[in-house]
């Protein structure tokens with residue numbers, strides 16, 4: 001049934017910017033402090049208080065615009081969006097309406113059918129509202145610490161045709177704002193929130209169907225669920241000969257369904273007009289060019305460089321570049337060690353595992369690129385085997401000591417000396433005459449069994465290459 005309809009999705013993302021202070025005053029943006037401890041006449045909306053634009057907010061918006069190939073407007077305007085709600089003391093939100101700072105951008109996503117370009121209609125700056133705290137003994141209260149916190153609204157064209165494409169776009173955008181350092185990307189705390197406009201239309205129809213707007217969903221998984229539910233709901237209505245109504249709908253995480261919040265009739269007329277307290281924002285060509293020069297290397301470019309320069313598979317490069325901090329760690333490691341693939345194996349393997357086990361982020365990793373590179377060099381020069389290296393790694397993690405100290409202290413130096421390994425080989429072969437006979441009878445898979453036994457006897461210290469060579473000779477009866 002679904003295949004009768006084409007799905008059309010456009011997304012609006014609100015990204016909270018990581019500036020230290022608010023968009024129009026000096027108050028701190030730190031999260032989680034005593035309610036109303038971070039307020040002043042401006043963000044409390046007291047009469048006569050005048051807003052002053054935070055330059056860093058503009059800088060961050062420009063950066064995001066450049067990273068998504070937008071045109072940066074030399075002149076943009078702040079407007080008042082008028083509505084009444086208790087968390088908005090001024091009675092209006094300062095936003096950008098007719099002349100936003102960025103327009104006409106694009107983002108390329110990967111789909112099953114290859115690369116696809118999603119248009120970005122606009123990016124504008126605005127202030128957040130406060131927060132209502134319900135359920136107190138004295139009734140509901142309002143915390144204005146969040147009032148005037150800087151937001152960037154990123155609006156896409158209705159270019160996505162499935163929930164998968166929507167998620168691919170969101171993840172890409174999320175990755176970019178985090179890479180740029182303009183947003184911490186925390187979905188749960190609401191620093192990166194998404195509204196989805198979803199409609200369907202019979203294939204071939206030019207006009208868009210009537211859309212529903214799904215509000216403020218705080219995880220990628222829920223966004224996908226909400227969109228998929230909405231597509232089916234609308235298809236059911238059309239199948240029964242009904243008409244989809246334009247409305248705002250809320251996603252209910254418990255039931256996985258959406259429900260109506262308000263219809264078009266109740267939609268606000270915001271009576272936008274230019275804010276007379278704020279002069280037009282002028283952005284010079286020099287400013288834009290400087291911002292362009294200072295842009296960090298973005299994920300797509302990083303992936304290409306990792307593949308080219310470090311000679312690693314594209315898969316590895318994509319995993320490593322997914323998060324900027326991990327990419328930086330890997331970059332530092334390869335620069336110290338040199339072998340791209342060995343380094344990517346360790347970062348994607350042991351480092352990632354240990355971080356997960358300990359609930360840590362890469363920035364808190366106790367094994368620095370310097371420590372890890374020092375240890376990998378001991379694998380290269382055969383001082384330790386890859387297996388013992390894991391033991392050394394764990395010890396570095398716990399103690400912060402370097403590999404050489406740990407190898408010395410714990411006597412982990414690999415045994416390459418034939419005269420030390422030979423007795424162990426003889427011992428194991430003598431203890432397993434049955435297996436020896438089977439091996440010689442053609443069951444060569446047993447080699448692994450012998451290697452395991454001898455390794456165990458050497459406490460993992462026998463050099464695998466030396467051991468293998470010797471073992472094969474002995475088994476061949478040489």
Ligand SMILES: [Zn+2]
Nearest residue numbers: 025027040043
């Ligand atoms: Zn303030």
